[in-house]
Structure formats: C-alpha cells, structure tokens
Amino acid sequence: MTTSTRDRIIDSAASLIAERGFKRTSVDDVIARAELSGKSHFYHYFRSKDELGLEVLGRQFEGFAERGLAILREPMIEPLERLHLFIDSLVALQTERGFRIGSPFGNLASEMADMHEGFRERLTTVFDRWAKQLQALLWEMRPSLADDVDSARLSRFIIATLEGALMMSKVNRDAEMLRGIAADLKRFVGTHVREGVSST
Amino acid sequence: MTTSTRDRIIDSAASLIAERGFKRTSVDDVIARAELSGKSHFYHYFRSKDELGLEVLGRQFEGFAERGLAILREPMIEPLERLHLFIDSLVALQTERGFRIGSPFGNLASEMADMHEGFRERLTTVFDRWAKQLQALLWEMRPSLADDVDSARLSRFIIATLEGALMMSKVNRDAEMLRGIAADLKRFVGTHVREGVSST
DNA sequence: TGCACTTAGGACCACACGGTCCTATGATCC
DNA sequence: GGATCATAGGACCGTGTGGTCCTAAGTGCA
Numbered sequence A, B: 001m002t003t004s005t006r007d008r009i010i011d012s013a014a015s016l017i018a019e020r021g022f023k024r025t026s027v028d029d030v031i032a033r034a035e036l037s038g039k040s041h042f043y044h045y046f047r048s049k050d051e052l053g054l055e056v057l058g059r060q061f062e063g064f065a066e067r068g069l070a071i072l073r074e075p076m077i078e079p080l081e082r083l084h085l086f087i088d089s090l091v092a093l094q095t096e097r098g099f100r101i102g103s104p105f106g107n108l109a110s111e112m113a114d115m116h117e118g119f120r121e122r123l124t125t126v127f128d129r130w131a132k133q134l135q136a137l138l139w140e141m142r143p144s145l146a147d148d149v150d151s152a153r154l155s156r157f158i159i160a161t162l163e164g165a166l167m168m169s170k171v172n173r174d175a176e177m178l179r180g181i182a183a184d185l186k187r188f189v190g191t192h193v194r195e196g197v198s199s200t
Numbered sequence C: 001t002g003c004a005c006t007t008a009g010g011a012c013c014a015c016a017c018g019g020t021c022c023t024a025t026g027a028t029c030c
Numbered sequence D: 001g002g003a004t005c006a007t008a009g010g011a012c013c014g015t016g017t018g019g020t021c022c023t024a025a026g027t028g029c030a
Helices: A005-020 A027-034 A039-045 A049-068 A079-096 A104-112 A117-144 A151-172 A175-190 B005-020 B027-033 B039-045 B049-068 B079-096 B104-112 B117-144 B151-172 B175-190
Strands: none
Touching (some): A005 A027, A005 A039, A027 A039, A049 A104, A049 A117, A079 A117, A104 A151, A104 B104, A117 A151, A117 B151, A151 A175, A151 B151, A151 B175, A175 B151, B005 B039, B027 B039, B049 B104, B049 B117, B079 B117, B079 B175, B104 B151, B151 B175
C-alpha cells in the first residue's frame, strides 16, 4: 500500500491551503490536485469541506510539533541556544518562502477563528501545546533565570511576537525587519537571565 | 446635507468588514445596511467591491491615526507614560469588544495581503505610519534611553508584539493572556531605559 | 459466490456573488 | 427648459461553489 487516498487528499489540501488559504481552496481544486475521479470520490472520504479543514489543521500542527518544535527538545543543545535556533528556523523558513506564508497558524487563526467554533477551539489547543513546549524549555533554564520569571507568560509573549512578526513580514516582505524583531526577541529573553550565571 | 451617500456606504462597509472580514461581506450586505435602493445605486459610487475595500482600509487607518494613535502625541504626558497608555488602550478596546476584532489591520493583512497587490501596498504604508509615530515618541525619550537603542527596530517590535497579542487573544478569548503580554512589552521597553535617569 | 469497499464518471442542484443593463422619477443648477 | 446627477427598482447573467445522486466497474476477502 502506498499512501492511502485519504492521506493523499489531506496532503493535497494542505499544500493548497498553505498557498491560498482555506476559503479560496475549493473542493474541486483538491480533487484536481489529488487526482480523484470526481466529487463523489472526495465525499466518499469526507463529509464536508469543513471536516477536511479540521483534519488538515490537525495534521499541520502534528507536523509542526514533530518537526518545527523538535529543536526545542533537542537534549544535546543548551536550552537558550535551542530557543535561538528555533527562532532562527522560523525566520529562515519565512525568508525561503518569500514571505508568503505568515505563520502556519496565524493565517488560519484570523481566517477561521470567527467563522467556525470548531476551528477556533482547535487553534487554542495548537497554541497551548506550542506554549507548553516553550514553558518546558524555560523550566530547564530555571537555574539561570531570574526568580520572578513567569514562564507561562513569557512563552505566550514569545509566540505572540513571532506570530506578529511573521504576519508583518508577509505584508512588508522585508527580511531585515523580520530579523530585527527576532534579534530583539532574543534580547528580551536574555534580560530574564540572571547575571553572573554562565550557561555551560 | 447630512452625511453623503458615499460616506454612508463606506461606514456601512467598514462596520460589516470589522464584523466578518472583507471576503465575507457581500455587496448586497453593504447595500442593505446602507439602505441603498439597489445594485446600480451602489455601482453609481464605486466601480467595484475592491475599490470600496481600498477606500475603507484608508478611512480605517485615518481613524486609527487620528483617534487611536492620538495619545502617542499628547504633549502634556510623558513619552513613556504615553506609550503605556497607548498599549493599555488597545488592550481595553479588545477586551470591550469581546476579543472579536483582533487588530483592525492584522485581520485585513492576513486576509488581503496575498490576494491583491493594492491592498498589500496600502497595508505597508499603514504599518509604516504607525511605526513612524512610535519612532517619534522614542525620539522624544532619547535622553533617557540607552545609546544603542534602534528606534526604528524597536517600534517594529512593539507593533509586531501587539498585533500578535491581539490575534492570539482573538483565538483564546483570554483577557489575562493579553494583559500579560502587554505588561511584558512595557517591561521590554523599560529595559532600554538607562538606569539612573528619572523620567520627570 | 457474494458482500463490502474503492475507484470512476458524470449529471445535476441551489445558492451566493460580483457585476451589467435598462427604465423611470425627482432634484439641482445653468 | 434642458442637462446632469441622485435615487429607485428590478431583471438578468456568468461563474464558482459546496453538495447530492446515480450508475457501473474493479478488487479483495470470507
């Protein structure tokens, strides 16, 4: 068995949604890219377009959690360094793709959050899990962090700034601006590190 | 002469777009809310829906620049205090509106930036002008800021974080999170203030 | 052999949407 | 009084879209 048809549909839809957003991706587009025989073939696997959207969103985050966030868990690299690498990886990805993407979720967030309650809930868990990963990393850094650091809050801050930066870079198409914000973000995290504590 | 019909159309469209986004606002919706007699009445004033969208975006920012950003220019208040009040005003606005709005521009950015080059360009100038206002404020603070502060960069950072925070609060509907990010943002700006320089 | 699932393919529907066109009635102003 | 603009109202169209329905052929499994 190669990839199942269902997976093929999801992959096709995912790439289309990444390119043009959810609303502007039609079922017919998906059928064409997945090389299905027709509508009935599609509706054999999904009850509605929304169901497909939810599934794609889920997979999208699985991928992000496994690949994108993986570096946050890398045990052989120091926590702070890992965070820096993670930030850099997002910047690099966005730059590579010509600033077309924004964030995988930021886009979907604005697009879907208010149209469909199911989407919104899914998105909250996405951000929650992302925040949890960052919190875990900050927890590891604990010995070198100032005592009053609220890691839950700081992790939200990091995500918000990254999302905002990606969104703005999508509008501005400016690599420099994106790098600047990323650098400032690192700097901000740095201000939470206690002085006189070396990291290695 | 009360408000002209053209203005009435723009106002109606603006409120609809704020509620549901541009794509999900149909010309018929606008006609209904503006109480026009029909399609031809609308097309008497606008050549297309896109032309209307551009106009609304323009007005939206005029309003934001005049009212929302006004506090940044308030001469009787200290610069840093002004910045704090500005941040608080965005938080308050978003909270009042039940986290439905996000940012007036962040929404449009994700929605329109990749669909229409004209929209994207307009959005860049919007963010540029916003950034300029913040830069002017930071310039006023200059005496009390550290020497290496890059005000252009910092102003972009502030905007990105605010936009990201508003977007996330739209997904999470969490007032606490929004306040936390706002507080951290103030704190970050604070780290650029030279020590031993009192502000008044 | 027979059942269940998958692929194939096409006809069809209802609806929303942006946009055009045409006619007719007031109002305003030179 | 004629030209121009604003309001009124409705018919109409092309297109894209999500979704239904129906038929038929192939495939694997018990």
